[in-house]
Amino acid sequence: MSEIVDARGLSCPEPVLLTLEAIKRLNKGEIDILVDTDTSKENVSRAAQSMGWQIIDISQEGTAYKVKIKKD
Amino acid sequence: MQGLKNFFATRWGIIFVGLVIGVLAPVLQKLGNPPNMGICVACMERDIAGALGLHRAGVVQYLRPEILGFVLGAFLSALLYREYKPRGGSAPFIRFILGIFAMIGALVFLGCPWRTLLRLAGGDGNAIFGLLGLIFGIFIGTRFLKAGYSLGRTQPASSKAAGLAFPFLMLGLLVLLLIDPRPEGGGRGLVLFYSAKGPGSMFAPVFISLFVGLVIGVLAQRSRFCTMGAFRDLLLFKQGHLFSGVLALLISAFVTNLILGQFNPSFEKQPIAHTMQLWNFLGMTLAGLAFTLAGGCPGRQLFLSGEGDADAAVFATGMIVGAGVAHNFGLASSPAGIGPNGAVATIIGLIVCIIIGLAMRRR
Numbered sequence: 269m270s271e272i273v274d275a276r277g278l279s280c281p282e283p284v285l286l287t288l289e290a291i292k293r294l295n296k297g298e299i300d301i302l303v304d305t306d307t308s309k310e311n312v313s314r315a316a317q318s319m320g321w322q323i324i325d326i327s328q329e330g331t332a333y334k335v336k337i338k339k340d
Numbered sequence: 341m342q343g344l345k346n347f348f349a350t351r352w353g354i355i356f357v358g359l360v361i362g363v364l365a366p367v368l369q370k371l372g373n374p375p376n377m378g379i380c381v382a383c384m385e386r387d388i389a390g391a392l393g394l395h396r397a398g399v400v401q402y403l404r405p406e407i408l409g410f411v412l413g414a415f416l417s418a419l420l421y422r423e424y425k426p427r428g429g430s431a432p433f434i435r436f437i438l439g440i441f442a443m444i445g446a447l448v449f450l451g452c453p454w455r456t457l458l459r460l461a462g463g464d465g466n467a468i469f470g471l472l473g474l475i476f477g478i479f480i481g482t483r484f485l486k487a488g489y490s491l492g493r494t495q496p497a498s499s500k501a502a503g504l505a506f507p508f509l510m511l512g513l514l515v516l517l518l519i520d521p522r523p524e525g526g527g528r529g530l531v532l533f534y535s536a537k538g539p540g541s542m543f544a545p546v547f548i549s550l551f552v553g554l555v556i557g558v559l560a561q562r563s564r565f566c567t568m569g570a571f572r573d574l575l576l577f578k579q580g581h582l583f584s585g586v587l588a589l590l591i592s593a594f595v596t597n598l599i600l601g602q603f604n605p606s607f608e609k610q611p612i613a614h615t616m617q618l619w620n621f622l623g624m625t626l627a628g629l630a631f632t633l634a635g636g637c638p639g640r641q642l643f644l645s646g647e648g649d650a651d652a653a654v655f656a657t658g659m660i661v662g663a664g665v666a667h668n669f670g671l672a673s674s675p676a677g678i679g680p681n682g683a684v685a686t687i688i689g690l691i692v693c694i695i696i697g698l699a700m701r702r703r
Contacts, residue, residue, distance in 0.1 A: 277493030278649075279430060279635035280569060281576060285485060288577065294421075304496070305647075306423050307564050310349045314581060331425070331496055 270298040275308060276332050286338075291319050294337045298324075304332045307312045308309040313337075348562035351584055357563040358585035362592030364552050365458050370405070370600050371524055371544035375611035376462040377595075378405060379556075380455035381638035382446035382627075383612075385656070386663035387540050387674075388513070389534045394664035397672070399538025403517045408510045409553015409641065414561035414646025415507040416554075421562070426503030428650030431491040434696060435651050439658020440665060442630035442638065442690035447663065447672040448623030448682045449473070450613055452638045453567035453631070456624065457586065459613065461593035463605035465619050465660050466613050473621035475571050477628025482576045484697035486634065491635075491700055503648020506656070517546065537613055538595065561643045568628065570636035575688055612675065619678045626689045633696055 273290050275283035276320040283303050291297050299321075301312050313323050316337040365378030377383055383400075390401030418424040446452050449470045451459060455497045456474060459467035481489075495512040497503060526536030535541040537555035543549065557593040558567070563585065598605040607615055614620070631637050634655050636644060641659075644652035666672040 277427070277430065277495060279491060279494070280566075281485065281572060281635075282490055304427075305425065306421075312563070315577060315579065317471065318577075325440060 270300045270336065273299060273301045275312070276302050276304045278308075280307065280311065284311050287312050287315055288319070291316065291321060298338045300338065301335045302332050303335065309322065309333045309335060322323065342488070344599055346561070349564075351581060351610035354563045354565060354581060354585035355588040357559045357565050358588030359592040360559060361454075361556055361565070362461070362589040363596050364556065365503070366461070366593055366600055366602055368544045368549065368637070369602060370554060371548060372542055373544050373549075374539035374542040376459045376464055377451075377455055377539065377612060378458060378517055380451050380458070381407070381410075381642065382452035382659065382663075383450070383455060383539070384532065384669070385638070385660050386443070386447060389660045390540060390664035390667070391534070395667035396475070396533075397667040398540075400540045400667070401533040401535045402540045402543055403513060404543070405514065405517065405550035406553035406556075408514045408517075409550045410557040410639065410642045411510040411646045412505055412514070412539075412561070413554035413557020413644040417558040417561040418647040420438050421480045423561070424503060424648050426497035426500055426650070428497060428654075430494040430651045431700065432651055432654045433701065434491060434663075435655045436658040437489075437692065438630045438696065439655040440662035441693060442627050442634070442655075443659040443662030444628060444666050444671050444685050445477075445623045445626030447630075447666045448639075448678055448686050449620050449627065450673050452627070455638060457567070457590045458593055459610070461590055461603075462597050463603045464607065464610040464613050465607040466610060466615055466617065469617040469620040470624040473624030474482045474628040475632075476621070477625035478568055478571045478632050479575055480694075481624070481629050481632025482572055483695070485576065488702045489633065489700055490695055490702040491651075494649070496598065497648070497650070497703075502650065505650070506645040506653035513633040520547070521546075536683075557646060560639060561646060564639040564640075565638050565643075568631040569640065571628075572632055605664050605703055614673050614675055614677045616673075616677050619673070619682065622686050622690070623673070623682075626686050626693065629693045629697070633693060
């Protein structure tokens with residue numbers, strides 16, 4: 269079961285802050301991050317990769333994006 | 341299209357955008373814009389406030405086409421790349437207040453973050469204090485963000501048309517500029533105010549300004565260029581992505597100024613600048629804090645407005661109103677120094693922003 273971070277509708281840099289908080293808390297595993305702008309999608313992906321996490325999928329969910337990240 | 345979309349999200353993409361802005365701004369200066377003010381979002385919005393009669397400071401009245409181009413370019417880019425998403429409702433009135441104080445702080449220093457960099461690139465040593473203040477203000481903002489500061493979630497607008505309001509307002513102003521051009525020597529047009537002297541009487545040809553504004557609007561929308569975000573991300577996450585764009589802007593503006601003979605290093609007698617360093621520092625501390633609490637530098641707020649972000653449009657409108665307040669009540673600086681009420685307004689602004697930073701919390 270993935271951890272879910274719902275960052276829809278939040279201004280910069282909150283989606284990245286929430287993502288990094290979850291990364292710190294879990295240390296490894298899977299996280300689904302929900303965002304609703306392309307900017308947040310890019311920022312969250314960049315931040316996750318910089319922490320050594322992999323982007324395994326980016327999918328459209330209604331008006332939002334789900335960025336799935338993983339670390340073994 | 342997808343490849344180009346991805347390019348601007350890369351490190352080289354943002355560096356490219358910074359380089360382009362750093363060349364275009366000094367070129368606009370060469371073509372007539374005020375010195376070290378090829379582009380200044382705060383100053384240009386202040387000039388627009390003057391053109392519309394929101395203040396009557398005769399030397400800073402001109403409906404700057406660059407600003408209109410920024411919003412319209414970002415709007416066209418967002419439409420083209422399917423990123424036009426009308427949204428709003430994240431503490432709009434708080435954003436309006438932040439916009440007002442951001443402008444007051446910027447006008448105490450005499451420049452937004454873009455002009456801070458352009459002043460440095462033109463040799464204006466006073467901008468060092470502005471830059472330090474900007475970074476300090478952003479640093480304070482990041483402390484609030486770390487402690488859970490949030491203006492809450494924005495909501496998708498019920499109608500696609502909702503996001504058209506700000507771009508169409510800019511389009512309307514552009515039409516107004518074209519049907520009510522500057523009379524010879526300045527003064528009052530049919531409705532618009534035009535400076536007869538001072539920075540407001542200095543401008544590049546209208547269509548060149550508009551074209552440059554449109555180009556930058558497209559590039560900045562694609563790349564998410566943000567001068568505040570550059571320092572914020574460095575301080576908050578040690579991420580240098582946006583910062584590399586800002587550094588590229590500074591270097592290319594410096595080189596372009598050298599080539600065009602516009603680099604004049606000194607502290608004294610710099611154009612549209614003063615040497616009261618404490619207030620250069622504190623003015624930009626206020627502006628930097630307000631930009632951080634609102635989530636973007638003044639340029640970024642315009643580009644977001646173009647994407648349909650009504651909250652960013654409210655912030656930008658706050659800045660234009662703030663310019664009216666600043667010039668009507670003696671808060672704005674001049675080359676002679678800060679305005680009679682500039683110091684007290686800066687301190688009130690800092691207090692208000694700190695209260696907002698403490699009061700607005702996630703959950």
